Amino acid sequence: MQYDMPDFTMNAIQYPDKIAKFSEVLKSVGGVAYLLKDGEDVNEAIKTIYPNAKVIASNCPDISCATLNPDESDDAHQLTGIDLAVVNGELGVAENACVWIPQNVVHKAIYFIAEEMVILLDKNKLVSNMHEAYQQISFSESGFGIFISGPSKTADIEQALVIGAHGVKGLTVILR
Amino acid sequence: MSTRHSKAGEAFLKDKEHASWHNESLWFVREKRDKVSKDIPEWEELRELSSRIKMHTVSHLDTYLEQFTKNAEANGVIVHWATDASEHNEIVYGILHKNNVKKLVKSKSMLTEECHLNPYLIEMGIDVIESDLGERILQLMDLAPSHIVLPAIHIKRQQVGELFEEKLGTEKGNSDPTYLTRAARKHLRNEFLTADAGMTGANFAIAATGDIVVCTNEGNADMGTSLPNLHIVSMGLEKVIPDLQSLAVFTRLLARSATGQPVTTYTSHFRKPRKGGELHVVIVDNGRSKVLRNKDHVKTLNCIRCGACMNTCPVYRRTGGYSYTYFIPGPIGINLGMLKSPADYYDNVSACSLCFSCNNVCPSKIDLGQQIYKWRQDLDNLHVADPTKKLISGGLKFLFTKPALYNTSLKMAPVVNIMPRFMLYNGLNEWGKGRELPVFAKESFTELWKKWKVK
Numbered sequence: 001m002q003y004d005m006p007d008f009t010m011n012a013i014q015y016p017d018k019i020a021k022f023s024e025v026l027k028s029v030g031g032v033a034y035l036l037k038d039g040e041d042v043n044e045a046i047k048t049i050y051p052n053a054k055v056i057a058s059n060c061p062d063i064s065c066a067t068l069n070p071d072e073s074d075d076a077h078q079l080t081g082i083d084l085a086v087v088n089g090e091l092g093v094a095e096n097a098c099v100w101i102p103q104n105v106v107h108k109a110i111y112f113i114a115e116e117m118v119i120l121l122d123k124n125k126l127v128s129n130m131h132e133a134y135q136q137i138s139f140s141e142s143g144f145g146i147f148i149s150g151p152s153k154t155a156d157i158e159q160a161l162v163i164g165a166h167g168v169k170g171l172t173v174i175l176r
Numbered sequence: 177m178s179t180r181h182s183k184a185g186e187a188f189l190k191d192k193e194h195a196s197w198h199n200e201s202l203w204f205v206r207e208k209r210d211k212v213s214k215d216i217p218e219w220e221e222l223r224e225l226s227s228r229i230k231m232h233t234v235s236h237l238d239t240y241l242e243q244f245t246k247n248a249e250a251n252g253v254i255v256h257w258a259t260d261a262s263e264h265n266e267i268v269y270g271i272l273h274k275n276n277v278k279k280l281v282k283s284k285s286m287l288t289e290e291c292h293l294n295p296y297l298i299e300m301g302i303d304v305i306e307s308d309l310g311e312r313i314l315q316l317m318d319l320a321p322s323h324i325v326l327p328a329i330h331i332k333r334q335q336v337g338e339l340f341e342e343k344l345g346t347e348k349g350n351s352d353p354t355y356l357t358r359a360a361r362k363h364l365r366n367e368f369l370t371a372d373a374g375m376t377g378a379n380f381a382i383a384a385t386g387d388i389v390v391c392t393n394e395g396n397a398d399m400g401t402s403l404p405n406l407h408i409v410s411m412g413l414e415k416v417i418p419d420l421q422s423l424a425v426f427t428r429l430l431a432r433s434a435t436g437q438p439v440t441t442y443t444s445h446f447r448k449p450r451k452g453g454e455l456h457v458v459i460v461d462n463g464r465s466k467v468l469r470n471k472d473h474v475k476t477l478n479c480i481r482c483g484a485c486m487n488t489c490p491v492y493r494r495t496g497g498y499s500y501t502y503f504i505p506g507p508i509g510i511n512l513g514m515l516k517s518p519a520d521y522y523d524n525v526s527a528c529s530l531c532f533s534c535n536n537v538c539p540s541k542i543d544l545g546q547q548i549y550k551w552r553q554d555l556d557n558l559h560v561a562d563p564t565k566k567l568i569s570g571g572l573k574f575l576f577t578k579p580a581l582y583n584t585s586l587k588m589a590p591v592v593n594i595m596p597r598f599m600l601y602n603g604l605n606e607w608g609k610g611r612e613l614p615v616f617a618k619e620s621f622t623e624l625w626k627k628w629k630v631k
Contacts, residue, residue, distance in 0.1 A: 001471070002235045006228035008421055010221050025438055076403055077369055095216075095428075096438035108450075109402035112395045130424040130439075137420075143251060143448025147427075149439050152395035156310035156326070158333045159201050160353035165309060166361055166368070167395020167442070 010131075018094040018126040019175060026097035026173060029150030030163040033097075035123065036176035046118055049172055050084050057114065058086035059105055076109035085114035085168070089121040089148075092173070093133045098147040099173060100133065102140040111146065116170035119148070123175040180523040185495030189610075198330060199493040205326070206487040208436025209537065215438075216428070226429055227541035229422045230478035237468065240383040240416045241459065247386030248457060251448045256458045261291035264460050268293060268375075268408060269300050271456050275406050277302065277372040281364075283390070283397035284308040285377030286324050286481060287410050287460060289503055305367045307396040309360050316343050322497030324504055325434050325483035330496050364396070374400030378411035379480070380426060381457070384419035387447045388457060391430060391440040398444055405453035407446065413459050414477040426480060429539035434482035467515055472550055476511050478540035485534035485544055491527045500524050507534035507544040514551050522560050525551045564606065589616040 015021040023033035036045060043065040046056075057079070058066035063086045070079055087110065089099035099119050101111065111117065127133050139145050152167030163169065178186075189195045213219045233240055245255045258264035264287075272280060280302055288294065294304050294315075306315040310328035313336055314321060321327030328336075337351030346359045376397045380389040388409050390397050401407045417423060431437040449455035467477055486492045486506030497505040502513030502521045510528065513521030525548055532545035555561040575582050592600065593616055601608045624630050 003228065003231040005232045005418065006225055008225070010218055010225065012218055013216055029437065029441070080369070098439055098443065107402070109399070112398045112402060130428050131421065134420040134424040139445075139447060142451070143446075144450070145445045145447070146398070147439070147443040149441055149443075152393065152441055154309045154357055154394045155435070156308070156313065156328055156394075157331075157336050157353040157356055159204060159326070159329070160333070162354050162357040164361070165357060165394035165396070166307065166364060166399050 008131075012129045012131050013095060014128045015094045018092075018128060019123060021094040021128075022092055022097055022126055022173075022175075025095070026150060029097055030153060030161075031097065031150035031171040031173065034172055034174045036174055042120065042174060042176060045174060046084075046086065049118075050116065053084035053116070055082050056084045056086065057082045057110060060086060060088055060120065070110045071106040073107060076107035076113075079107060079109055079113050082110070082114040084116050084118065085110050086118045086120065087111065089119040089173070090125065090138065091133060091136055092121050092126040092175075093128075093130060093147070094126055095129045096149055097173075098130075098133065098149045100137045101146050101148060102138055103142040103144040103146075104140060108142070108144055108146075111148070112152070112167040114168055116151075117168040117172075119171070119173045121173055121175055126175075179526040180501055181495070181499050181527045184499035185491075185527070188496045188499055189494065194332075195494060195496075197332075198496055201329060202326075202487045202493045205435060206484075206537070209433055209484060209487065210436075212432045212436050212438060216432070222425055222429055223539055223541055225425050226480075226539055227478060229417065229425060230540050231475070233417055233422075234414065234468065234474065234477045237413065237416070240418060241413060243383040244381050244386060244416050245459075247384065248381075248388075249386075251386045252455070253386060253388075253449065254454065254456045256456060258458055258460045258462070260462050261460075264291045264410065264458055264462070265293050265296045267458050268410065269297060269302070271406070271408055272297070272302055272373060273300075275373065275454070277406065279303040279305065279367070279371045280373050280375055281305045281307050281367055281371040281396075281400040281404070282311075282375045283377070283392060283400055284311055284327070285375070285410055286321075286504065287377055287412050288375070289321065290462065291410075291460070293410070305364070305371065307364050307367065307400055308392075308394060309357060309396075312360060312364065313339065320498075320503060322505065323483060323486055324481055324509075330498070365399075368396075368399040368403050371400065371404045373404050373406035373408060375408045375410065376401060378409050378415050378457075379430065380423055381411055381416045382418075382420060382423060383416055385447065387420075387445045388455075389423060390444045390446070391427070391442070392444070393435075393437075393441045395442060398442055401444075401446070401450075405450060407449070407453065407455045409446070409455070409457045411457060411459055413461055413464050414479075426539075430480055430482055433480075433484040433537065433539040463516060470515070473511060473515055473547055475540075475542045476508065476515060476547070478542050479508055480540055482539055484537040484539065485542075488533045488537045490529060490531060490533070495527065500527060507548065508542070511544060511547050511551070518551070518554070518558055522551075522555060522558055525555065526562075583620075583622070586620045586622075589620075590618050592616055 151171040154165040340346040
């Protein structure tokens with residue numbers, strides 16, 4: 001029996017305030033959304049949110065608080081001991097707090113190996129649901145892309161939720 | 177006659193406290209699933225869409241697999257085909273051997289369980305490290321998963337504490353989940369950094385783009401594929417879906433159905449090998465193409481392995497994953513086992529109350545309950561039907577086809593209410609094992625109807 005591909009027209013959920021929904025869901029999955037105020041410096045904000053981060057890795061030109069550029073490492077294995085990674089996201093999804101990152105660093109390990117991570121996201125680049133997201137995302141030359149929703153987590157021991165499994169232990173999305 | 181499932185289930189229920197904890201842990205997950213599904217008004221539409229995309233894909237599997245292969249190869253991915261488990265294992269070992277791999281870090285894959293890959297590789301001298309926390313716990317205990325998504329759902333924190341104390345040198349008596357998870361993080365981080373290759377399963381393979389999509393929470397699949405240069409993906413051939421728009425539907429359903437999360441933490445798209453590295457995809461049949469021709473059971477190929485049917489199943493929750501004889505338990509496992517080998521796995525078809533709750537939570541609308549019912553109709557052909565039940569069925573048929581006798585028996589039924597216990601709860605009453613008989617009404621519905629007592 002042959003079945004046709006179904007028609008995709010569906011009234012998928014829309015959120016009137018996508019920033020509010022994104023922030024609410026991100027909080028529920030263990031992350032934090034930080035809305036940068038008008039005129040507020042992103043580096044100051046990062047230092048305020050993560051006052052104890054000593055080794056900060058970023059390849060973003062405007063992140064002057066970075067102490068190293070991970071792209072300069074020859075090998076991903078050298079990227080140990082990073083307290084905080086700061087990376088750019090391309091698109092956010094309100095329904096599940098996903099941020100799409102088309103690999104925009106030399107070593108994708110940086111997204112997972114750092115203790116904590118900040119994703120910088122344009123607050124106008126939020127969509128309501130995954131249908132819209134998959135229509136808009138792009139891939140980079142590297143051929144790896146990822147949706148990230150909050151910090152890594154597990155509930156493998158007695159269904160007790162533990163934030164921080166093998167990937168980052170904390171995640172802030174700075175909307176600017 | 178009891179099935180192996182019912183005997184194992186009886187043993188599981190002996191530890192009442194543990195059995196009740198197991199039941200409640202899974203029900204908690206089911207409730208989380210209900211809650212998040214209700215956040216999405218179009219939830220039922222999504223399930224319908226998912227089912228129809230899967231049925232379309234499965235009925236055009238040749239086209240989509242060809243398209244996936246063509247696109248993946250154009251992206252620099254090396255695609256392999258394995259007819260069965262041993263061919264899969266040999267291909268994987270061949271790739272590892274060629275690359276001189278000594279240590280392999282794996283993320284969760286039920287397919288590699290199906291193929292018994294780990295014991296094979298270990299035999300061949302490869303150091304195999306499971307990196308999902310639940311899987312690592314089980315590997316250190318030398319146990320198999322008891323659930324496809326929550327592999328160590330049956331293990332108590334104290335057991336993990338004792339295990340880590342012995343294997344990882346954690347503090348004596350500390351069974352705090354956060355403390356133990358951190359200890360595993362530290363231990364496995366070293367494994368990721370010293371591994372020569374990483375292996376993952378695939379949640380989805382996208383025909384239109386050649387992407388392999390892996391959905392995880394812990395970040396282990398990504399750590400394992402971001403450090404070593406070699407990445408091997410093992411996927412069943414039913415994992416292919418047409419395009420990214422189809423994927424949008426499945427990413428909305430998968431985690432909500434599985435664990436009640438709005439999405440998994442990571443939805444990773446592997447399109448090309450890493451710079452200077454290799455990406456291999458092994459597409460495995462191992463009996464799947466045979467299911468394509470089976471119209472009663474073809475819908476099992478719709479399965480996205482979320483585990484929702486297990487979490488909701490009253491029998492699974494109260495008997496545990498190890499009571500089933502197939503490596504995948506619960507409603508989907510009963511069916512997959514029968515498709516694999518009815519003679520080996522027929523014991524599991526008794527593990528169903530036909531409540532059909534599984535049908536109603538399945539994100540791909542597999543008719544799991546009806547399929548189990550159909551298998552039961554075939555048991556007599558396999559010569560494994562329960563003789564006691566056959567006798568009862570025969571007796572009931574005799575009674576139901578003789579109205580006068582039936583009505584007389586019904587009038588006598590209330591006698592049971594005043595019969596002494598030893599006459600009721602004995603070896604002859606299967607139904608009375610572990611439960612109380614209901615109180616029979618003094619008058620039957622037919623009698624009430626005739627006396628105009630039914631309004």
